[in-house]
Amino acid sequence: MAAAPRPGSSAKAAVLLRPQTLEVRDFPLPAIGPDEALLRLEACGICGTDYEQYEGDVPPHEYYTPFPVVPGHEPLGVIAEIGARARERWGVDVGDRVAVRSGYGCGRCEACARFEPVRCATRGGTYGFTDVRKPPSLWGGYAEYMYLSPLSVVRRMDRDLPAAVAVMFNPLAAGFSWAVSVPGTKPGDRVVVLGPGQRGLCCVVAAREAGAAQVIVTGLGRDRHKLALARELGADVVIDAEQEDVVARVLEATSGGATVVVDTTPFAAASPAHAVAMTARRGRIILAGLKGRRPTPDFFADDVIYKELTVRGVLSMPYDDFERAVRLIESRKYPFEKLHTHSFPVEQAELAIRTLAGKTAITGAIHVAIVPGAPPVKGD
Secondary structure, X not given: OEEOOXXXXXXXXXXXEEOOEEEEEEEEOOOOOOOOEXXXXXXXXXXXXXXXXXXXXXXXXXXXXXXXXXXXOOEEEEEEEEOHHHHHHHOOOOOOEEEEOOEEOOOOOHHHHOOOHHHOOOOOEEOOOOEOOOOOOOOOOOEOEEEEOOXXXXXXXXXXXXXXXXXXXXXXXXXXHHHHHOOOOOOOOEEEEEOOOHHHHHHHHHHHHOOOOEEEEEEOHHHHHXXXXXXXXXXXXXXXXXXXXXXXXXXXXXXXXXXXXXXXXXOOOOHHHHHHHHEEEEEEEEEOOOOOOOOOOOOOHHHHHHOOOEEEEOOOOOHHHHHHHHHHHHHOOOOHHHOEEEEEOHHHHHHHHHHHOOOXXXXXXXXXXXXXXXXXXXXX
């Protein structure tokens, strides 16, 4: 087993004990076997799911333990220790920076052979949603170190990139999946993205990379800075939903309706009905923003049937999109550094989550990450 000198015998991690209750604890660093590794965290991205998990709004799921867990399912870090068989299997060694996929599987089935642990029939679990009482406890990215199961999927990344940029592999992979792969977006399509958050903005990039003829992004008045960035990333039209009738504006801008609509808006219960109304006949609608189990008003099946729409929910992304995201970030083609707005130390994980959700006095958040050792952020 290869190893770098250990800085100590324990690691700090933020533990979500119950809804809205995070506590920083010390955990012993585990002994690493031949099939395992220890990751020194550089950054862990935070997304809307983290906020839903923090609030206790994540729907029941067989692979998710709600509490107590070390959250964080978008980890980026440097291999601190690795077993001989893991080194051979993953093709990485001590000192390599790696992006880690959120799920870990059985390692034997067809899905795992395609590096798709989220589709594994006997899936092991999900980083950030694994019971902290399961040894060795360090199962999430809100920590200084994280344990890598033998069933992990990792990918080496360029160490010259700033960690806050490299860690965007997850939202960009989601962008490729939601805006391109799942709806089958092709050159000439008219794509509407509902919500200009980090994943919505990454959908803009992905749609542009796929050759979409038109990309439209909607947001709210408080999203003015995000809508401006959407334009910089390639959006043709941006719409403030508080100032304009979104459906009417999309129908006008697209001369009859979008061919692809991606709903990334969290907790916006009305957006699926808006998506149906603005989509052209035989268009595709992707539902990606969780609504906190809220009912969806004015969503009529008859409209879906008469327009022959395809409506698809998405939760994860295939390995190919993970690869595409890493390659595009490493190409430095887009100014992804403009998406990252805030870095918080492990000790401020709660403030970080609430900042991303717009629940603090800290403004302008787009992409937020936990960065061990980052300076404390002044907040409420």
